């Protein structure tokens with residue numbers, strides 16, 4: 001076998017190994033995401049979910065409850081503190097990174113989405129134009145109301161309340177309630 005051919009063979013072999021590695025990460029992640037979604041939080045479900053998330057690179061504190069039907073995408077970019085509840089039907093899409101502090105409550109069907117599709121010029125299509133990732137930070141002692149949506153890049157201040165159905169497009173100061181679409185401050189905590 002000539003030296004050139006051997007070199008090409010080694011290069012191709014490296015590519016194959018790279019693809020296998022890439023694929024195995026996807027399989028591992030998809031498996032974990034599916035089980036986390038299916039399992040209830042009771043009867044040891046929370047413990048199983050914790051290890052599935054840790055296995056996929058999430059950073060987790062203590063006493064985290066993740067209800068059934070919670071969809072967690074890209075757990076490798078997810079950090080959750082202590083005493084956190086993520087309620088039924090919520091979506092935590094952590095492609096751009098999501099950091100959830102301590103004592104945070106996420107209500108039913110809330111969505112925390114850390115990526116946008118990139119919008120190209122009119123002559124190209126959105127589907128093929130990639131994503132723009134922006135980290136979301138939810139500080140300690142925050143309550144995110146049911147069916148609200150937290151958009152990429154938002155920082156939610158300590159002690160804030162996000163009212164039901166709010167669409168949060170901008171940072172939220174500490175100790176205020178925000179509500180509406182787009183979310184605005186509706187009152188402050190005493």
Ligand SMILES: CC(C)(COP(=O)(O)OP(=O)(O)OC[C@H]1O[C@@H](n2cnc3c(N)ncnc32)[C@H](O)[C@@H]1OP(=O)(O)O)[C@@H](O)C(=O)NCCC(=O)NCCS
Pocket residue numbers: 087106107108144145146147161162163164165166177179180186187
């Ligand atoms: C945010 C919330 C806690 C506020 O309750 P509250 O302290 O009783 O608030 P108030 O009734 O004093 O409302 C204050 C103002 O905010 C407005 N407001 C209340 N909820 C709102 C909402 N979801 N969206 C927009 N505005 C809202 C009120 O109309 C009121 O406006 P006004 O001053 O012009 O009359 C509550 O409305 C809410 O959204 N709860 C979420 C419930 C939930 O998600 N439960 C799931 C548990 S996991």
